[in-house]
Amino acid sequence: MSKYLRTGLYWFLALEFALGAVTKCWPGDTVFSTAYSVKFAEWGYPSWMRFVVAALEGVAAVLLVMPDRRTRFLAATTLMFVLTGAATTHIVNHDPPVESWAAPTHLVIMGILALANWPADWRHLLPAAGGLPRSRPKTVG
Numbered sequence: 001m002s003k004y005l006r007t008g009l010y011w012f013l014a015l016e017f018a019l020g021a022v023t024k025c026w027p028g029d030t031v032f033s034t035a036y037s038v039k040f041a042e043w044g045y046p047s048w049m050r051f052v053v054a055a056l057e058g059v060a061a062v063l064l065v066m067p068d069r070r071t072r073f074l075a076a077t078t079l080m081f082v083l084t085g086a087a088t089t090h091i092v093n094h095d096p097p098v099e100s101w102a103a104p105t106h107l108v109i110m111g112i113l114a115l116a117n118w119p120a121d122w123r124h125l126l127p128a129a130g131g132l133p134r135s136r137p138k139t140v141g
Helices: 003-025 036-042 049-064 069-092 102-116
Strands: none
Touching: 003 036, 003 049, 003 102, 036 049, 049 069, 069 102
């Protein structure tokens, strides 16, 4: 896949999730659906939970466009967590397919992106450049 196509895909997905974060914080109905404060209540969640989900989506959207594999992996796994909850919510509430297809579709996409950005070593997920410092072998003598 071309570098530009890959970058475009990350930007497109980031814009989708940024828009999703904004609509979750919007106080009333949007062009896309009824107010998320109402939707979350209908799904059995407290209304304020939409802000938590919006914050996770917004942060992950920013991390997706950073050209670092570690940040993209963390963004994809964060979104997998959120999307697993969304897909489960749609299943449990018997939402119609027209309202439910996006969450599992994006869950699969984020799974692919998480695998594509999987770190070679778990220590590469830590903030220090290159992961944990390696200990030097002790010299005898």
